[in-house]
Amino acid sequence: MIGSAILLGGVSFVLLPLEMAAGLFAAITLWLTLYSAPFLCAYIGWLFGMFLGFVHAETHLWGVLSLIPVGIWFVINWRFTLAKEIPSFIKAFRNPLARRKMFRYCGLIFPCIIYPLWGPGALNKSLMVATAIAFISEKTVSYVPILGRLFKTIAPASYERRKKSISGTTCYLLGAFVASLFPDPASVQAIVMATIGDAWAVLVGKRWGKLKWFEGKTLEGSLACLAGALLGSFIYGLMVPEAQIPWLILLWGGLATLFTEGIFRFELDNLFVAPVSAAIMTAVIWIAYFF
Known part of the structure; x- marks a missing residue:
């Protein structure tokens, strides 16, 4: 065998x-x-x-x-x-964390399908629509029973916090939308990094994380975040040639993903990882161009 x-x-x-x-x-x-x-x-x-x-x-x-x-x-x-x-x-799949991450991976539809087929403009518009739908659905979930059952099945912890703040998925979509406002291809690569890097950080950190380094985050999870972000973005760039970025710029984006995911807590990491990564890669590209 x-x-x-x-x-x-x-x-x-x-x-x-x-x-x-x-x-x-x-x-x-x-x-x-x-x-x-x-x-x-x-x-x-x-x-x-x-x-x-x-x-x-x-x-x-x-x-x-x-x-x-x-x-x-x-x-x-x-x-x-x-x-x-x-x-x-x-x-x-009965594990809420697994269900939540599998649902989050659906965000790769935007860079992997919408972007290659219709370009950065469609990416930006579709993320804006998805963010609006997620926010409205979340705020009306109490009045629509089927939405409530779906929300509790996918992310029970976020469902319990919905009255205090928006969920991690909505923060993720909002962050991806803000990242899509940056120049292409740093924008789309940042979305890939945020989707994969954050997931690897949580999954590795919760199971094997031992060394705490900042705000309760583990070194093992942060290194997994960097590895997932870099590997995912590198393979994505090879699969989608218009999204290719030199490896050194990807490294800067991966480091931005690592530190942003490590510094922010609760749902703020979902909100800031993609925009910060896009901003750092855009800045490095501009610096390399002018100097």
Whole structure:
């Protein structure tokens, strides 16, 4: 069985290196989120890489078609292991933190779908609409029972605080909207960094964080934030060429994400991470241009 997994991974990376790198990153993020079913998460990541290969079918069609038999062979060899992991995979969704993060990942629709298809203008307008809808829904949730049930299912902790402040998701959307006002492509890269970096920081910090460094945040979570932000933005730039930024500028954006996420508490990190990262990367780009 291990041999089939090595074969599938090796052949996949040879034929679709970029797409499978994105799939591996997605698999790691999914496993960190659910902390369960590692082989199933890996296979889902492989399927995601295959999907990206289909998206790039004009250059990778034969590679994708060649991988389908290998993928079927893998499922046959690992069918019992995958079947055993399905219940724990489903059970993991009962964790409010996992549900909240999975819902937050939907924010990647803006940089990964809207931006490549329709450009920065559509990105800005769609985020403005999404922020308005989230804010209005949150303030009217008490009067619409179905919204209340949905809100409590996704984020019960935020639901209990809604009368005092807006939720982390609404703060995240507002921060992404403010970031989208900065010049492209720093704006869209900052949104990717905020989405992935914040999630990795929380997931790693809560499970393995030991060393406190600022305002209760852990060093392990902050380093995971930096790693997730840099890896996510780098792979995203390779997948979406119009969003590519030199690695040194990405590093500045990643550091901005790390320190902003570490300094601010409660929902303020969701609000400020993307705008601060976009501002820092924009400033570095301007400095590099003039000097």
